[in-house]
Every structure is written in structure tokens, then in C-alpha cells.
Amino acid sequence: MKKIGILTSGGDAPGMNAAIRASVRTAIYRGLEVVGIKRGYDGLMDGDFIPMDSNSVSDIIQRGGTILKTSRSERYKTKDGMLDAKQKASEAGIEGLILIGGDGTFKGAREFSEISGINSIGIPGTIDNDLFGTDYTIGYDTALNTVIDAVDKIRDTASSHHRLFFVEVMGRDSGFIALNSGIAAGAEDILIPEEKTDITELIERLEAGRKRNKSSFIIIVAEGEEPGGAFELAKRVKEKYNFVETLVTIIGHMQRGGNPTCFDRILASRLGVAATEGLINGRINEMAGLINNEIVFTPFAKTRKHLLNNNEELLRMARMLSL
Numbered sequence: 441m442k443k444i445g446i447l448t449s450g451g452d453a454p455g456m457n458a459a460i461r462a463s464v465r466t467a468i469y470r471g472l473e474v475v476g477i478k479r480g481y482d483g484l485m486d487g488d489f490i491p492m493d494s495n496s497v498s499d500i501i502q503r504g505g506t507i508l509k510t511s512r513s514e515r516y517k518t519k520d521g522m523l524d525a526k527q528k529a530s531e532a533g534i535e536g537l538i539l540i541g542g543d544g545t546f547k548g549a550r551e552f553s554e555i556s557g558i559n560s561i562g563i564p565g566t567i568d569n570d571l572f573g574t575d576y577t578i579g580y581d582t583a584l585n586t587v588i589d590a591v592d593k594i595r596d597t598a599s600s601h602h603r604l605f606f607v608e609v610m611g612r613d614s615g616f617i618a619l620n621s622g623i624a625a626g627a628e629d630i631l632i633p634e635e636k637t638d639i640t641e642l643i644e645r646l647e648a649g650r651k652r653n654k655s656s657f658i659i660i661v662a663e664g665e666e667p668g669g670a671f672e673l674a675k676r677v678k679e680k681y682n683f684v685e686t687l688v689t690i691i692g693h694m695q696r697g698g699n700p701t702c703f704d705r706i707l708a709s710r711l712g713v714a715a716t717e718g719l720i721n722g723r724i725n726e727m728a729g730l731i732n733n734e735i736v737f738t739p740f741a742k743t744r745k746h747l748l749n750n751n752e753e754l755l756r757m758a759r760m761l762s763l
């Protein structure tokens with residue numbers, strides 16, 4: 441293998457740049473040429489390529505977003521899209537791909553390798569932490585820290601005014617961000633898609649807090665498929681139990697931005713090196729992940745959507761500690 445391409449795809453995540461840096465520098469160190477593919481799979485189909493050297497990844501380890509830009513491509517899911525991508529990659533002499541992204545990013549990769557003969561290696565980059573094959577995805581730790589910073593600030597207002605806040609966080613259809621930020625921010629309750637929300641129980645918990653004269657109440661709500669669900673939930677609670685002023689805050693895309701934490705920079709560097717060396721050593725269509733602090737490779741087919749599985753124990757703990 442002489443030349444590889446690298447792209448970021450799906451939602452941006454803090455630490456993607458650190459992963460690009462590690463991958464590019466490892467590849468160059470190992471004597472490969474590297475092509476940066478702009479705008480994810482859209483750029484692959486359009487031939488939007490730039491040559492990359494060590495200098496192209498200088499001064500990016502600390503930056504959020506992705507210098508390669510990203511997209512959620514519908515066209516790539518079609519046969520014509522894949523054939524365009526194959527043609528552009530072949531013309532550029534790309535023999536292997538490094539893909540940084542989430543579930544959707546790895547989904548089309550196997551099909552593309554069958555159509556094109558070009559194999560890929562994956563690096564988990566998403567704030568959602570919802571992939572099998574790694575304990576942590578790149579960007580998750582930074583997003584958690586962004587959330588607890590925001591919730592700490594909301595707590596100041598909540599306790600000064602004696603208010604109840606429903607704070608909605610991201611996570612698409614998994615509750616990793618909600619559950620762990622809720623524990624770290626000392627939330628009064630945490631509502632996640634993995635557990636059916638019982639309004640009566642929620643009200644009982646709020647009432648227990650009211651009885652012991654709590655000065656503030658924060659409920660962390662994981663977004664559902666559609667953001668904004670916290671408004672509906674707050675409305676349903678207010679209809680039955682309206683004991684303090686109730687407000688809703690949606691943290692939104694703030695969670696995707698910002699400088700990556702130390703943890704995410706190290707994770708991204710380790711996975712960038714491991715993925716690139718894996719590709720060079722002949723690994724095909726697998727994602728590099730970290731499990732129990734060891735590098736582990738998992739076939740793309742098995743990385744699909746990981747939901748929380750220890751939620752009951754953690755929710756029990758969070759609720760007990762916030763009483």
C-alpha cells in the first residue's frame with residue numbers, strides 16, 4: 441500500500457482533529473502518501489481531495505470540529521454514489537481509507553470495499569458513545585464536560601430562584617451523555633431512552649425533594665429521535681404537579697464544539713496510531729477501539745448502535761445520591 445485517504449463523516453466531535461493528526465503522521469512515518477478527503481463521503485464522491493503532510497496537521501490537536509469538514513451523505517448510500525466514489529478514489533490512487541465517524545460512517549464502508557476493492561479502517565468519533573467495540577468514542581468526554589459546565593451554571597440560577605429545570609442533552613437514541621452528565625452534575629433525576637419515563641414516579645421523587653426543602657431541581661433529559669422532547673415532558677409534569685417555576689434548557693450543538701479534553705486527545709492519538717498501523721498491517725473493515733485500556737479491533741458489522749446496559753444500577757445510584 442502506497443497511498444491512503446482519510447475522511448471524517450457524520451456529526452463532528454471534539455478530538456477528530458487529534459485523530460487526523462495521529463493518523464496522518466503515523467502514515468507518513470511509515471512511508472505512505474496521505475490524501476485528505478474533504479466533507480466526508482460527499483468529498484469522496486466529488487474527488488474533493490488535498491495532499492497532506494506533517495505540516496498540514498500542525499496546531500490542530502487542541503481544536504474542536506474537523507479540519508477536513510464533514511457531512512451526512514444521502515448520495516453515498518446509493519449504488520451510483522458508491523461508483524462515483526470508487527472512480528474518484530481509483531483516479532487518485534487511493535488504496536485504503538481511514539474513516540473517522542460513528543455508526544452511519546461504518547455502515548457503507550463494507551459495501552464500498554466490495555464494490556471498489558478499497559478497504560477501510562475505522563476510528564470511533566462521535567459524542568454519543570453509542571458504538572460497540574470501544575469503551576469510549578472520541579468526543580464523548582468533551583461533550584460530558586461541556587454538559588456539566590452548563591448544568592453547573594444552570595444550577596446557580598435554579599437554586600437562586602428555587603426553580604425546576606429540564607435540561608435536554610444530545611445522544612440521539614442512547615442515554616450515555618444524559619446518564620453520566622446527570623451523575624456528575626448531581627441531577628435530581630435523569631430520563632433516558634433506555635428506560636420508559638414514568639411521570640408519577642418522577643413526581644414522587646420531586647415531592648421527596650420538596651419535602652426536604654431542596655432549593656433547586658435539575659432533570660436531565662436525553663433527546664429522543666427529535667430534539668425538543670424536554671418541552672413536552674415539562675408540560676406533562678406541570679399539568680400534574682406545579683410546585684415551583686419550571687423551565688426548559690436545550691444545550692444543543694454546544695455539546696459538539698470546543699477544545700477536546702485531555703482524555704479525548706489521548707484517546708484520539710492512540711486510536712489514530714492503532715487504526716493506521718492496523719490498515720498497514722492488513723486489517724480490513726474493522727474499527728479500532730479501546731476496551732479496558734487495550735486496543736481492540738472490531739468488525740464494522742459488529743460496531744452498530746450500542747445502548748446503555750448498566751443503566752439500572754447507575755440510575756439507582758444517581759437517584760439515591762440526589763435524595
Ligand code: F6P
Nearest residue numbers: 451542566567568610611612696
Ligand atoms: O451523533 C451526534 C449527534 O450530535 C447526536 O447526539 C444528535 O442527535 C445528532 O448528532 C444531531 O445531528 P445534526 O447536527 O446533524 O443535527
